[in-house]
Amino acid sequence: MLELDQLVMDFGGFRAVDRCSFRVEAGTITGLIGPNGAGKTTLFNLIAGAFPPVSGSIRFLGEEVTGLSSDALFHKGLVRTFQIPHEFHRLTALENLMMVPPAQPGESLFANWLSWGRVRAAEAKVERLAWEALEFLELTHVAHERAGNLSGGQKKLLELGRTMMTDARLVLLDEPAAGVNRTLLRKLEDKIRILNEERGYTFILIEHDMEMIQKLCAPVICMAEGKVLIEGDFQTVRADPRVLEAYLGETVGDAA
Numbered sequence: 001m002l003e004l005d006q007l008v009m010d011f012g013g014f015r016a017v018d019r020c021s022f023r024v025e026a027g028t029i030t031g032l033i034g035p036n037g038a039g040k041t042t043l044f045n046l047i048a049g050a051f052p053p054v055s056g057s058i059r060f061l062g063e064e065v066t067g068l069s070s071d072a073l074f075h076k077g078l079v080r081t082f083q084i085p086h087e088f089h090r091l092t093a094l095e096n097l098m099m100v101p102p103a104q105p106g107e108s109l110f111a112n113w114l115s116w117g118r119v120r121a122a123e124a125k126v127e128r129l130a131w132e133a134l135e136f137l138e139l140t141h142v143a144h145e146r147a148g149n150l151s152g153g154q155k156k157l158l159e160l161g162r163t164m165m166t167d168a169r170l171v172l173l174d175e176p177a178a179g180v181n182r183t184l185l186r187k188l189e190d191k192i193r194i195l196n197e198e199r200g201y202t203f204i205l206i207e208h209d210m211e212m213i214q215k216l217c218a219p220v221i222c223m224a225e226g227k228v229l230i231e232g233d234f235q236t237v238r239a240d241p242r243v244l245e246a247y248l249g250e251t252v253g254d255a256a
């Protein structure tokens, strides 16, 4: 589904992503781990089209997509979840879902200007989808609650819900477990698994919570200092001395 070949990203003279190559097979949940500053988020930014790489290439669904904007990638089914924007905190959970732009350009409001009936039909479809997402995520009881009032875990579920409003094929999740209590964390894991197994979403997940990585992810890729250190199943990656060394380096560095 996704193929990264020798991706490089520099900030000034600093190489944040250093010749990263790997493939993501359709139907998998790939875990991306590594110590702070390893380059994980920068790599996500490259994949999602936030900025183009200095060099290297990205193929998605067999097509060369290097340098395409995040908007163009979104329409191809490559979706990155973001924290709910601050200005959306005043909107309800339901409205937040309904604000996700349509996945198909043909569904734009402009196209529907021609016919009031089509506008109403499109709106009804979006609302139905939004309720389905809320039901799936067990959030119907907070449908009319402002997003800003939701707990950390409920916000993460809502972010996942926003991907359900699109024709997502590949979803990039950046630290889904951060700030989520243990109960909601289990629910979040279940929902990610169901979206993967039953709805066919492929995921790449950056996460520091190793329990979540162990439960959900195969394969696991560990990065350090901008490079891919190792790829394999959780046990193999965890046992690799280079991985231990990379994390220990972080501990020593942090303490200094």
Ligand SMILES: Nc1ncnc2c1ncn2[C@@H]1O[C@H](COP(=O)(O)OP(=O)(O)OP(=O)(O)O)[C@@H](O)[C@H]1O
Residues within 6 Å of the ligand: 011, 014, 016, 034, 035, 036, 037, 038, 039, 040, 041, 042, 043
């Ligand atoms: N816009 C930027 N300008 C300059 N340096 C940057 C920029 N974005 C990231 N970096 C640097 O690139 C390196 C990789 O950062 P990145 O955020 O990708 O790491 P990470 O693995 O996601 O870390 P964390 O787990 O802490 O989120 C870091 O040293 C960071 O300071």
